[in-house]
Amino acid sequence: xSEATATKARRSSAGGARPLPGTARGRSLLKPVLLVLALVVxxxxxxxVEEFWxxxxxxxxxxxxxxxxxxxxxGTTGQLSLAHAFFLAVGAxxxxxxxxxxxxxxxxxxxxxxxxxxxxxxxxxxxxGLAGLLFSPIAARLRGIYLGVASLGLVFIGQHVLxxxxxxxxxFNGRSAPEFSLFGFTFGNTDPDLFVLGVxxxxxxxxxxxxxxxxxxxxxxxxxxxxxxxxxxxxxxxDSEVAASVMGVNVQRYKARxxxxxxxxxxxxxxxxxxxxxxxxxxxxxxxVSILYLAMIVLGGLGSVGGAALGAMFVSALPLIFQxxxxxxxxxxxPGEGGLAAGExxxxxxxxxxxxVVLFEPAGxxxxxxxxxxxxxxxxxxxxTSRSSAATSSSTTSVPSDPPAQGSTx
Amino acid sequence: MTQFLSLLLNGVSLGAIYxxxxxxxxxxxxxxxxxxxxxxxxxxxxxxSIARLSEPxxxxxxxxxxxxxxxxxxxLVERLIINRLRGAPVISLAIVTIGVxxxxxxxxxxxxxxxxxxxxxxxGGGSFRIGDVGISENRLIATIVAAFLIGLFFLAFKYxxxxxxxxxxAEDGETAALMxxxxxxxxxLAWVVAGVLAGVAALFLVGSPxxxxxxxxxxxxxxxxxxxxxxxxxxxxxxxxGGLLIGLAESFAAGYQDxxxxxxxxxxxxxxxxxxxxxxxxxxxxxxGTRELTRV
Numbered sequence: 001x002s003e004a005t006a007t008k009a010r011r012s013s014a015g016g017a018r019p020l021p022g023t024a025r026g027r028s029l030l031k032p033v034l035l036v037l038a039l040v041v042x043x044x045x046x047x048x049v050e051e052f053w054x055x056x057x058x059x060x061x062x063x064x065x066x067x068x069x070x071x072x073x074x075g076t077t078g079q080l081s082l083a084h085a086f087f088l089a090v091g092a093x094x095x096x097x098x099x100x101x102x103x104x105x106x107x108x109x110x111x112x113x114x115x116x117x118x119x120x121x122x123x124x125x126x127x128x129g130l131a132g133l134l135f136s137p138i139a140a141r142l143r144g145i146y147l148g149v150a151s152l153g154l155v156f157i158g159q160h161v162l163x164x165x166x167x168x169x170x171x172f173n174g175r176s177a178p179e180f181s182l183f184g185f186t187f188g189n190t191d192p193d194l195f196v197l198g199v200x201x202x203x204x205x206x207x208x209x210x211x212x213x214x215x216x217x218x219x220x221x222x223x224x225x226x227x228x229x230x231x232x233x234x235x236x237x238x239d240s241e242v243a244a245s246v247m248g249v250n251v252q253r254y255k256a257r258x259x260x261x262x263x264x265x266x267x268x269x270x271x272x273x274x275x276x277x278x279x280x281x282x283x284x285x286x287x288x289v290s291i292l293y294l295a296m297i298v299l300g301g302l303g304s305v306g307g308a309a310l311g312a313m314f315v316s317a318l319p320l321i322f323q324x325x326x327x328x329x330x331x332x333x334x335p336g337e338g339g340l341a342a343g344e345x346x347x348x349x350x351x352x353x354x355x356x357v358v359l360f361e362p363a364g365x366x367x368x369x370x371x372x373x374x375x376x377x378x379x380x381x382x383x384x385t386s387r388s389s390a391a392t393s394s395s396t397t398s399v400p401s402d403p404p405a406q407g408s409t410x
Numbered sequence: 411m412t413q414f415l416s417l418l419l420n421g422v423s424l425g426a427i428y429x430x431x432x433x434x435x436x437x438x439x440x441x442x443x444x445x446x447x448x449x450x451x452x453x454x455x456x457x458x459s460i461a462r463l464s465e466p467x468x469x470x471x472x473x474x475x476x477x478x479x480x481x482x483x484x485x486l487v488e489r490l491i492i493n494r495l496r497g498a499p500v501i502s503l504a505i506v507t508i509g510v511x512x513x514x515x516x517x518x519x520x521x522x523x524x525x526x527x528x529x530x531x532x533x534g535g536g537s538f539r540i541g542d543v544g545i546s547e548n549r550l551i552a553t554i555v556a557a558f559l560i561g562l563f564f565l566a567f568k569y570x571x572x573x574x575x576x577x578x579x580a581e582d583g584e585t586a587a588l589m590x591x592x593x594x595x596x597x598x599l600a601w602v603v604a605g606v607l608a609g610v611a612a613l614f615l616v617g618s619p620x621x622x623x624x625x626x627x628x629x630x631x632x633x634x635x636x637x638x639x640x641x642x643x644x645x646x647x648x649x650x651x652g653g654l655l656i657g658l659a660e661s662f663a664a665g666y667q668d669x670x671x672x673x674x675x676x677x678x679x680x681x682x683x684x685x686x687x688x689x690x691x692x693x694x695x696x697x698x699g700t701r702e703l704t705r706v
Contacts, residue, residue, distance in 0.1 A: 138687060145500050148445070153682075351509045351510065352509070355513075362502065
């Protein structure tokens with residue numbers, strides 16, 4: 001797969017005299033322009049849209065980070081993990097513990113270190129990574145489905161710890177998350193009061209930018225990782241462990257590292273989740289969360305970073321939007337009005353979408369996008385393109401893999 | 411000592427139920443290489459059908475119909491989805507069953523709501539005593555029925571033509587197909603058998619000492635996962651041993667929870683997973699699973 005795209009990229013860069021050289025140059029210009037445009041829109045959005053969308057946006061950014069991390073593990077390396085909710089929980093709890101204040105709420109005696117939130121965020125990411133690293137010796141020994149079920153265990157163990165370690169996690173009722181601040185600038189409603197072009201920048205607006213930066217960083221890091229030597233090694237690992245080890249890839253070490261990276265992503269996502277909800281509770285980190293993350297990456301397209309982001313957007317925003325527009329979406333009603341509750345309607349949709357994606361388009365949304373792009377670029381089916389698409393389609397039937405766009409855009 | 415004996419007895423009976431569910435996993439895995447994450451909601455479907463139907467048509471017909479519904483659902487999943495994905499990677503297959511599970515579970519939870527549906531077992535909530543050692547009658551009957559079903563299964567697996575063809579296709583699918591064994595039929599039958607086992611397990615799982623049918627039955631069913639994995643996913647005997655081990659571990663952890671308080675309340679619920687991870691550390695393919703060999 002990567003070879004096919006690599007040769008294709010080389011060909012298109014070397015073949016200046018090939019037909020349609022202008023399109024190639026035009027495309028290389030078009031893409032950054034579009035990206036910049038999208039970025040400008042994202043940056044300007046808080047000036048125009050209402051708070052609901054910004055809050056949803058921050059939740060989506062958090063989910064994007066988590067989904068990219070899970071996709072590195074499941075999509076790129078082929079290690080089925082249902083433990084993502086556990087690593088999210090580690091990140092969120094660490095943040096709340098490190099940055100939260102000691103004190104009691106009701107009967108619960110909470111302890112906290114009261115350190116700056118930035119430290120809490122970093123600690124959350126690191127500790128989550130550490131948890132992944134600790135689990136990786138088990139993970140590296142297990143293959144495929146055994147790993148999937150073993151990681152299921154982590155979620156339940158995590159639930160138990162969340163419920164019983166009251167002084168740190170707040171127990172069954174959870175505890176509130178301290179608001180984020182960066183060198184004295186809080187991401188809360190006031191302090192300092194901030195107006196940009198006459199628009200008050202309150203918590204939702206500030207968090208939007210935080211989320212945008214974090215999600216963008218997560219996206220770029222993962223994309224570069226996949227294009228690096230390590231990324232290629234991970235993909236080889238997914239396709240065949242034997243072949244990978246013959247090629248000189250240290251299987252155990254790479255598996256441990258990808259677990260580390262993936263759970264660090266999850267940790268960051270957990271911290272963002274705590275910030276977006278404003279509190280943490282055990283029920284936010286149940287098996288269902290793991291399954292939803294799995295749904296995100298399957299829908300988006302296994303192995304594709306952009307796909308994971310798309311899937312995360314879809315899965316995390318849909319229930320919220322259904323809830324808000326319950327009156328206008330067909331079949332969906334508010335609680336107690338008959339009809340489906342928003343969460344339920346969304347879940348039916350995810351379930352159905354997963355089945356359809358696995359049955360008909362294993363490369364997910366990213367695969368669909370790639371298909372359209374290929375069609376638009378070359379409606380007649382030129383020699384190079386048809387060969388590369390043949391290579392991809394043959395590889396997607398066996399293992400869902402990267403869309404061809406990923407390698408060829410370089 | 412009496413406490414120990416009664417925990418032992420309860421553990422065995424719980425283990426027997428787990429073994430039924432785990433056996434279903436293993437049969438499905440052997441026949442179609444699928445790890446069925448649908449099993450938890452299939453079980454809940456069985457329990458729900460039995461509970462809902464026993465009012466209008468009586469208990470025993472309801473059990474028959476409920477088990478049949480569960481088996482039918484399993485059959486449909488196999489025919490409509492799994493059968494079309496023959497040869498797909500194991501992970502894709504597992505994910506697709508998760509998709510089915512999401513739909514089925516959402517629907518069932520919506521129907522059950524926050525109620526606890528009662529299943530009117532004719533044997534009621536009484537308990538059976540030998541001296542000081544007691545066990546609920548429901549569990550006792552469960553153990554007997556499970557032992558009977560498991561025995562029946564192993565006989566069928568060994569001697570019936572279905573059993574032979576299933577073992578053959580689990581051994582080497584391609585060769586079996588060349589010998590005229592219909593893979594699709596073997597796999598469909600395996601799902602039906604697993605559905606029946608899950609339905610029967612559901613019947614007993616929601617009886618005393620459990621209060622009735624509630625969404626938490628799903629979580630209980632999930633604990634059969636460790637049982638199947640512990641024994642080795644492709645070993646039917648392993649499922650039996652795994653089920654018993656998990657049942658015993660859970661029963662003892664719950665029974666001695668006062669001594670284990672430093673680990674937190676409700677520790678019994680997570681013990682199955684801890685046991686599983688512990689075993690997998692030393693035997694990555696479970697206790698009786700075939701080691702995966704790679705030939706270069």
